Amino acid sequence: MSPLILIDALLLTVLLIIGVPVPLCFAGAVLFLVLTGDFGNASFLVGAGYAKLSSIVLVAIPLYILAGGIMSRGGIAGRLVDLADTVFGRMRGGLGIVVIIATAIFGAISGMASSAVAAIGTIMIPRMEERGYDRAYATALVSASAVLALLIPPSASMILFGWVTGTSILACFLAPVVPGLLLCLLLGSWNYVLTRRMPLAAPEKATTRQVMQEFARRTKRAGFGLAMPLIILGFIYGGVTTPTEAAAVAVVYAIPISIYIYRDMNWCDTSEVIWRAGQTTGVLMVLIFFAAMLGRVWTLENVPQQIMEGFLLVSENPVILLLLANLFLMIVGMFMEDVSGILLASPLLMPVMVHAGVDPIQFAAIVATNLGMGLITPPTAPILYFAALIGKVPLAKMLTPTLVFVFLAYLPVVLLTTFVPSLSLALPRLVLGVP
Template sequence: MNVLVVIDAAVLTLLLIIGVPVPICFAGAVLVLMLFGDFGSATFLIGAGYGKLSSIVLAAIPLFILAGGIMSHGGIAARLVDLADSFFGRARGGLGIVVIIATAIFGAISGMASSAVAAIGTIMIPRMEERGYDRAYATALVSASAVLALMIPPSASMILYGWVTGTSILACFLAPVIPGLLLCCFLAFWNFVLTRRMPLVMPEKTTARHFGREVMQRTRRAGFGLAMPLIILGFIYGGVTTPTEAAAVAVVYAIPVSIYLYRDINWRETGEVLWRAGQTTGVLMVLIFFAAMLGRVWTLENVPQQILDSFLTVSEDPAVLLLLANLFLMIVGMFMEDVSGILLAAPLLMPVMSLAGVDPVHFSAIVATNLGMGLITPPTAPILYFAALIGKVPLARMLTPTLVFVFLAYLPVVLLTTFIPALSMTLPRLILGLP
C-alpha cells in the first residue's frame, strides 16, 4: 500500500480520536493528499467531490431532515408517545416499551437517530423518572432505541448506502426492517429484565370501556402523524414517486398537518426549523464532498483490493471474511457516525462482500446494524453523548445499561443479520421480486 495512503489513514484516525468534527477530519485527510501526493491538479479532486454532490438522490436527505424537524416540533412525537402509552404504559416496564415503539415510529418519519433522541427523549425521560425509572437507564434506553431510525424506512443512511454502492434504494429500505423489528424484541426483553428491581409506580387499572375510549381518542389525535410514513412508503413502493420526490411529498404533507391540524407550531417556528435543517444539511454536504474526494484517491490507490488481500491472508472462508468485515464495520462505527461510516466503509468492503458471495442488499442490512451499534458504543458513541445532554445525566451512569443493550441486543442482531440472509432478503424478494 502506498506509504502516503497509510499516513493519510493515520491522520484521519488521529483526528477522529482527538475529537475533531468529522467533516474537518475528512478535510484534513484530503489536505494531506493534496499537499504531499502526486495526483496532478487539485481540480481533479475537487471535481470528484462536486461530481458526487450533483446527484439528485442526495436531495432526498435534506427534505427528509426538514420533514422530520417539522413533525418533531409540530406535536407528532408527543402524540405517538401518548398512543403507545395507552397500549403498554400500564404494564410493568411498559414505559420502556413505549420508548422503543415511539422511537421506531418517529425514526421512520425523520430518518435520523438524533432527531428521535431529541423528540422522544425530551418527553419520555422525565415521564419515566416520575414513574420510578432510573434517569440514566431511561436515557440509555432512548439512545439505544433511537438507532432504529437507521433500520426503519425511509432511512437517510440507506439512501446514502444505495447511492454510494449503486444498489436499489427501495431494496435498501426494506433490507433492515426485519432485523430492526428483531432488535425491538431484544430491547423489550432486556428492558423487562433491567427494570425488575426498580421501584416503579404503576398506573391505576382501568375498565375495558375506558381503555377502548382512550385508545380511540389517542389514535385519532396521532392518526395524521402515523399516516405520514405509510403515505411516503406507499408512494415509493407503489411506483408513484421516486424516494426524492417522496421526500418532497413528506415536507408538503408535514407543514399543513403541523401548523393547521395539530397547531403546535406556527410559520415563524417553521422558519427556525428550516434554518436548523439547513445547518444540518450543510454539514452533511461538506462531509460528503470531502469523503468523495478521499474515496476517489483511495480507490485509485487500489485500497479496496488491498483490504481484500489482507483479509484473504487470514482466511478465504466466506464466514471468516464476514466476521472480519463485521469487525471492520464495528471499529469504524465506534469512531464515526453512520453517514461518514457508510461513505468510508461501504466502498472499501464491497470487494470482500463480492468474494464472500454477499448480495449488496444483504450487505446494506449488515452495514445498518453494525453502524447503528457503533452509534452507542464508546469511545465516540455520538448518539450516546447527545442523549446524555438531552437527559442531563453523566455518561458514566449510562454505560452499564448501554453495554447490556450493545452486547445482548445489538450484537446478536448483527450476527443473525450477517449469517442468516433471509432476515434481510425476504422483504425485498417478496415486494420487489429480487432473485
C-alpha cells in the same frame, strides 16, 4: 498499501479520536494527500466531489430532514408517546416499551437518530423518572432505541448506502426492517429484565372500555403523524414517486398537518425549522464532498482491493471474511457516525462482500446494524453523548445498561443479519421480487 495511504488513514483516525468535527477530519485527510502525494493537478479531486454532490438522489436527504424537523416541532412526538402509552403503559416496565415503539416510529418519520433522541427523550426521560425508573437507565434506553431510525424506512442512511454502492434504494429501505423488528423485540425483553428491581409506580387501573376509548381518542390525535411514513412508503413502492419525490411529498404533507391540524407550530416557526435543517444539510454536504474526494484517491490507490487481499491473507473462508468485515465496521462505527461510516466503509468493503458471496442488499442491512451499534458504543458513541446531554445524566451511569443493550441485543442482531441472509432479503424479495 503505500505508506502515504497508511499515514493518511492514521491521520483521519487521530483527528476523529481527538474530537475534530467529522467533515474537517475528511478535509484534513484530503489536504494531506494533495500536499504530500504525487497526483499532478489535484483539480480532478474537486470535480469528483462536485460530481457526487450533483446527484438528484441526494436531494431526498435534506427534504427528509426538513420533514422530520417539521413533524418534531409540530407535536407528533408527544402524540406518538401518548398513543403507545395507552397500549403498553399499564404493564410493568411498559414505559420502556413505549420508548422503543415511539422512538422507532418517530425515527422512521425523521430518518435520523439524533432527532428521535431529542424529540422522544425530552418527553419520556422525565416521565419515566416520575414513575420510578432510574434516570440513567431511561436515557440509555432512549439512545439505544433511537438507532432504530437507521433500520426503519425511510432511512437517510440507506439512501446514502444505495447511492454510494449503486444498489436499489427501494431494496435498501426494506433490507434492515426485519433486523430492526428483531432488535425491538430484544430491547423490549431486556427492558423487562433490567427493570424488575426498580421501584416502579403501579399503573393506574382502568376498565377495558376506558382503555379502548382512550386508545381511539389518542389514535385519532396521532393518526396524521402515523400516516406519514405509510404515505411515503406507499408512494415509493406503489410506483407513484421516486424516493426523492416522496421526500418532497413528505414536506408538503407535514406543513399543514403541523400548523393547521396539530396547531403546535405556526408559520413563524417554519423559518427556524428550515434554518436548522439547512445547517444539518450544509454539514452533511461538506462531509459528502470531502469523503468523495478522499474515496477517489483511495480508489486510485487500489485501497479496496488491498483491503480484500489483506482479509484473504487471514483466511479465504467466507465466514471468517464476514467476521473480519463486521469487525472493521464495528471499529468504524465506534469512531464515526453512520453517514461518515457509510461513505468511508461501504466502497472499501464491497469487494470483500462480493468475494464472500454476499448480496449487496444484505450488505446494506449489515452496514446499518453495525454502524447503528457503533452509535452507542464507546469510545465516541455520538448518540450516547447526545442522549446524556438531553437526559442531563453523567455518561458513566449510562454505561452498564447501554453495554447490556450492545452485547445482548445489538450484537446478536448484527450476527444474525450477517449469517442469515433471509432476514434482510425476505422483504425485498417479497415486495420487489429481487432474486
